[in-house]
Amino acid sequence: MRWSLVFGYASAYGLAMSVLFSAGVLIGGALSRDFLLDDYPRAIQERYGRPKSERGRRVATWFGA
Numbered sequence: 001m002r003w004s005l006v007f008g009y010a011s012a013y014g015l016a017m018s019v020l021f022s023a024g025v026l027i028g029g030a031l032s033r034d035f036l037l038d039d040y041p042r043a044i045q046e047r048y049g050r051p052k053s054e055r056g057r058r059v060a061t062w063f064g065a
Contacts, residue, residue, distance in 0.1 A: 024063050025063075027063075028059050028060075028062075028063040031055070031059045032053065032055045032056040032058075032059040032060075033056075034048070034052050034053055034056040035052075035056045035057075035059040035060040035063065036060070037052045037056060038052065038060070
């Protein structure tokens with residue numbers, strides 16, 4: 001087994017997955033700013049002042065899947 005080949009594939013797949021994840025978070029944030037509201041601590045949720053919108057729920061469902 002050539003370790004350079006293993007490390008090359010691991011780096012390539014890791015980079016591809018991190019780019020896809022980052023793009024998903026940025027696109028989700030662009031579609032609905034509150035789609036990650038439930039992931040914040042309770043104090044921040046209370047300060048935000050309103051529950052998650054219907055659009056935020058839909059975007060969170062799609063990007064959570």
